[in-house]
Amino acid sequence: MKIRPLADRVVIKNVEAEETTKSGIILTGAAKEKPQVCEVIAVGPGGMVDGHDVTMTVKPGDKVLIAKYAGTEVKVDGEECVIVRQSDILAVCE
Amino acid sequence: MKIRPLADRVVIKNVEAEETTKSGIILTGAAKEKPQVCEVIAVGPGGMVDGHDVTMTVKPGDKVLIAKYAGTEVKVDGEECVIVRQSDILAVCE
Amino acid sequence: MKIRPLADRVVIKNVEAEETTKSGIILTGAAKEKPQVCEVIAVGPGGMVDGHDVTMTVKPGDKVLIAKYAGTEVKVDGEECVIVRQSDILAVCE
Amino acid sequence: MKIRPLADRVVIKNVEAEETTKSGIILTGAAKEKPQVCEVIAVGPGGMVDGHDVTMTVKPGDKVLIAKYAGTEVKVDGEECVIVRQSDILAVCE
Amino acid sequence: MKIRPLADRVVIKNVEAEETTKSGIILTGAAKEKPQVCEVIAVGPGGMVDGHDVTMTVKPGDKVLIAKYAGTEVKVDGEECVIVRQSDILAVCE
Amino acid sequence: MKIRPLADRVVIKNVEAEETTKSGIILTGAAKEKPQVCEVIAVGPGGMVDGHDVTMTVKPGDKVLIAKYAGTEVKVDGEECVIVRQSDILAVCE
Amino acid sequence: MKIRPLADRVVIKNVEAEETTKSGIILTGAAKEKPQVCEVIAVGPGGMVDGHDVTMTVKPGDKVLIAKYAGTEVKVDGEECVIVRQSDILAVCE
Numbered sequence: 001m002k003i004r005p006l007a008d009r010v011v012i013k014n015v016e017a018e019e020t021t022k023s024g025i026i027l028t029g030a031a032k033e034k035p036q037v038c039e040v041i042a043v044g045p046g047g048m049v050d051g052h053d054v055t056m057t058v059k060p061g062d063k064v065l066i067a068k069y070a071g072t073e074v075k076v077d078g079e080e081c082v083i084v085r086q087s088d089i090l091a092v093c094e
Numbered sequence: 095m096k097i098r099p100l101a102d103r104v105v106i107k108n109v110e111a112e113e114t115t116k117s118g119i120i121l122t123g124a125a126k127e128k129p130q131v132c133e134v135i136a137v138g139p140g141g142m143v144d145g146h147d148v149t150m151t152v153k154p155g156d157k158v159l160i161a162k163y164a165g166t167e168v169k170v171d172g173e174e175c176v177i178v179r180q181s182d183i184l185a186v187c188e
Numbered sequence: 189m190k191i192r193p194l195a196d197r198v199v200i201k202n203v204e205a206e207e208t209t210k211s212g213i214i215l216t217g218a219a220k221e222k223p224q225v226c227e228v229i230a231v232g233p234g235g236m237v238d239g240h241d242v243t244m245t246v247k248p249g250d251k252v253l254i255a256k257y258a259g260t261e262v263k264v265d266g267e268e269c270v271i272v273r274q275s276d277i278l279a280v281c282e
Numbered sequence: 283m284k285i286r287p288l289a290d291r292v293v294i295k296n297v298e299a300e301e302t303t304k305s306g307i308i309l310t311g312a313a314k315e316k317p318q319v320c321e322v323i324a325v326g327p328g329g330m331v332d333g334h335d336v337t338m339t340v341k342p343g344d345k346v347l348i349a350k351y352a353g354t355e356v357k358v359d360g361e362e363c364v365i366v367r368q369s370d371i372l373a374v375c376e
Numbered sequence: 377m378k379i380r381p382l383a384d385r386v387v388i389k390n391v392e393a394e395e396t397t398k399s400g401i402i403l404t405g406a407a408k409e410k411p412q413v414c415e416v417i418a419v420g421p422g423g424m425v426d427g428h429d430v431t432m433t434v435k436p437g438d439k440v441l442i443a444k445y446a447g448t449e450v451k452v453d454g455e456e457c458v459i460v461r462q463s464d465i466l467a468v469c470e
Numbered sequence: 471m472k473i474r475p476l477a478d479r480v481v482i483k484n485v486e487a488e489e490t491t492k493s494g495i496i497l498t499g500a501a502k503e504k505p506q507v508c509e510v511i512a513v514g515p516g517g518m519v520d521g522h523d524v525t526m527t528v529k530p531g532d533k534v535l536i537a538k539y540a541g542t543e544v545k546v547d548g549e550e551c552v553i554v555r556q557s558d559i560l561a562v563c564e
Numbered sequence: 565m566k567i568r569p570l571a572d573r574v575v576i577k578n579v580e581a582e583e584t585t586k587s588g589i590i591l592t593g594a595a596k597e598k599p600q601v602c603e604v605i606a607v608g609p610g611g612m613v614d615g616h617d618v619t620m621t622v623k624p625g626d627k628v629l630i631a632k633y634a635g636t637e638v639k640v641d642g643e644e645c646v647i648v649r650q651s652d653i654l655a656v657c658e
Contacts, residue, residue: 003159005185006151036638042185050181051146052615057570065567065647067636072161072184074130083159083184087614090636090647091569091606097253099279100245136279144275145240166255166278168224177253177278191347193373194339230373238369239334260349260372262318271347271372285441287467288433324467332463333428354443354466356412365441365466379535381561382527418561426557427522448537448560450506459535459560473629475655476621512655520651521616542631542654544600553629553654 003076005044008054008086012038012064012071013079036065037093041081056086063093097170099138102148102180106132106165107173109157130159131187135175150180157187191264193232196242196274200226200259201267203251224253225281229269244274251281285358287326290336290368294320294346294353295361318347319375323363338368345375379452381420384430384462388414388447389455391439412441413469417457432462439469473546475514478524478556482508482534482541483549506535507563511551526556533563567640569608572618572650576602576635577643579627600629601657605645620650627657 005011015037039061046056058064071084099105109131133155140150152158165178193199203225227249234244246252259272287293297319321343328338340346353366381387391413415437422432434440447460475481485507509531516526528534541554569575579601603625610620622628635648 002188003185004188006183007181009184011185036636044185048146048149050615051144053612055612065636065638072130072159074159074184087571089570090573090638091567091575091608094566094568096282097279098282100277101275103278105279138279142241142243145238166224166253168253168278190376191373192376194371195369197372199373232373236335236337239332260347262347262372284470285467286470288465289463291466293467326467330429330431333426354412354441356441356466378564379561380564382559383557385560387561420561424523424525427520448506448535450535450560472658473655474658476653477651479654481655514655518617518619521614542600542629544629544654 003042003074003081005042005083007044008046008049008056009044009083010040010056010058010086010089011042011076012066012082012084013041014082015039015063036068038064038066038082040064041076044086046086054086058086058089058092065090065093097136097168097175099136099177101138102140102143102150103138103177104134104150104152104180104183105136105170106158106160106176106178107135108176109133130162132158132160132176134158135170138180140180148180152180152183152186159184159187191230191262191269193230193271195232196234196237196244197232197271198228198244198246198274198277199230199264199269199271200252200254201229201269203227224256226252226254226270228252229264232274234274242274246274246277246280253278253281285324285356285363287324287365289326290328290331290338291326291365292322292338292340292368292371293324293358294348294364294366295323296364297321297345318350320346320348320364322346323358326368328368336368340368340371340374347372347375379418379450379457381418381459383420384422384425384432385420385459386416386432386434386462386465387418387452387457387459388440388442389417389457391415412444414440414442414458416440417452420462422462430462434462434465434468441466441469473512473544473551475512475553477514478516478519478526479514479553480510480526480528480556480559481512481546481551481553482536483511483551485509485533506538508534508536508552510534511546514556516556524556528556528559528562535560535563567606567638567645569606569647571608572610572613572620573608573647574604574620574622574650574653575606575640575645575647576628576630577605577645579603600632602628602630602646604628605640608650610650618650622650622653622656629654629657 003011040058043056043058046054066084066088070088071082073082097105134152137150137152140148160178160182164182165176167176191199228246231244231246234242254272254276258276259270261270285293322340323342325338325340328336348366348370352370353364356363379387416434419432419434422430442460442464446464447458449458473481510528513526513528516524536554536558540558541552543552567575604622607620607622610618630648630652634652635646637646
């Protein structure tokens with residue numbers, strides 16, 4: 001089953017705690033309950049959003065940092081995902 | 095009886111719990127009271143909404159994910175429906 | 189006596205409960221106190237509203253669904269009416 | 283003494299209760315404390331307001347319906363008036 | 377000492393109570409603590425304000441009505457003044 | 471050490487109480503805790519701010535009036551300064 | 565490991581207290597808990613943000629002043645960083 005996000009939305013998946021540690025990015029304080037390092041699963045087409053033309057700059061496979069509490073949680077094929085707007089993505093980890 | 099949504103509005107219907115399970119999308123935690131996977135029943139014409147030109151990208155029959163609490167509940171021909179704006183639709187499930 | 193709404197405003201009148209049942213649209217739960225199915229009585233000219241050009245897409249006689257709590261109640265020739273903006277109208281029932 | 287409203291503002295005067303009844307428009311419920319049917323006394327020139335070009339569509343002598351609590355009360359030559367924006371005027375009674 | 381307001385700002389001075397009575401404009405109710413009839417002392421140049429081009433339509437010497445609580449109080453050469461935006465001025469008294 | 475404000479920001483310094491009295495501008499009431507008459511220390515380049523082109527109209531050395539509570543306090547070379555947006559400046563004292 | 569901020573975002577790192585003192589900028593009062601003088605680590609590409617074209621005017625290595633409470637804290641390679649929007653940067657210290 002495939003999930004196709006609309007407009008400027010991005011489907012992301014939490015990266016496991018082990019991988020997070022390996023990559024060298026650990027979140028401070030209260031951030032422990034909900035990791036902010038995520039992997040991009042699917043990316044919307046962008047286009048006109050609230051009257052502004054949005055170009056998508058992330059792609060599936062990217063490791064991204066998102067603001068905590070951003071987005072809506074869903075479960076796709078038994079895996080917990082979050083759908084955020086691209087503007088909720090703070091940075092890409094390379 | 096037919097319901098014709100205005101502007102960027104979309105009429106959606108909750109997909110039964112069984113079908114939700116089959117499709118592999120199950121909503122987490124508090125989402126159980128109000129399923130987020132819905133089927134599109136009717137789609138507005140789009141056009142100028144708050145001064146922005148909106149193109150409709152969903153069509154009747156699409157299975158969509160919506161944010162909980164989005165939209166207004168109505169009952170059409172005895173069936174519970176919800177009217178949302180297209181921007182409340184997070185993703186299409188294929 | 190005639191009431192002529194300004195800009196994008198629409199004067200609507202509650203449809204009687206009997207007619208509502210007949211048409212097959214019944215509102216759920218808390219909606220019972222204030223029916224959402226209304227008949228359009230008068231339609232403003234549209235035009236520039238908050239800097240956006242608004243085209244009126246409803247006409248007198250249309251049966252429409254409005255969000256509860258939308259609009260301002262007035263009594264015209266002894267009959268209770270509500271004045272809403274066209275953007276408060278969710279859908280037309282055909 | 284004359285009062286000249288600026289921009290999209292309109293000076294209105296409450297219509298006496300008797301006249302209100304005669305015209306067939308009576309306001310419901312809590313509206314009794316402050317009648318909503320008013321007569322237009324003076325109209326601003328319109329023009330650029332918040333970056334939007336506003337055309338004035340009401341004229342002195344018009345009977346108008348305004349939302350309760352809209353505007354600022356002033357007393358001109360001993361008579362209580364209210365200054366509202368034209369966008370606070372819901373409809374014209376003819 | 378001179379005060380030169382920026383952008384769409386206007387420096388105004390309360391008109392004495394006697395003069396207010398003479399001109400025939402008396403403010404109702406709670407308005408007594410802070411008269412709304414003021415004289416314009418200085419006017420900003422207008423121009424681009426929040427991305428909109430503002431043309432100043434009041435001039436020094438004008439008697440104006442302002443909404444209560446609008447603006448910032450300052451004392452210039454021992455005299456209490458208020459600095460408001462032109463959009464806070466409701467009307468000019470002639 | 472030099473501080474260079476970004477965009478439409480302006481660095482200002484409180485003018486001493488004595489000077490304030492001399493210039494003839496004294497602030498009323500609660501304004502005593504934080505004088506509003508300030509001297510401009512440094513001015514940002516202006517340019518695009520929130521999508522609007524901002525032209526800077528104040529210059530270092532100007533005595534300006536600012537709204538209380540506007541801006542962020544910093545200490546530069548041991549001297550207390552405040553960084554405000556130019557739109558927080560009400561007027562220039564000449 | 566590298567962190568690449570998106571859009572108008574900037575990754576900054578707190579400058580040590582000693583260095584802060586040396587540079588002559590000390591923050592007043594409650595600012596002590598979270599220093600506002602930061603060093604820029606990485607800068608996003610700018611471009612269209614909320615429909616406005618943003619040009620980045622800071623560069624890695626710049627010492628900047630940010631408003632307290634701005635941004636999101638992350639830890640990159642064991643070092644605490646903050647991701648802010650460029651518009652949260654008040655000034656550059658030279």
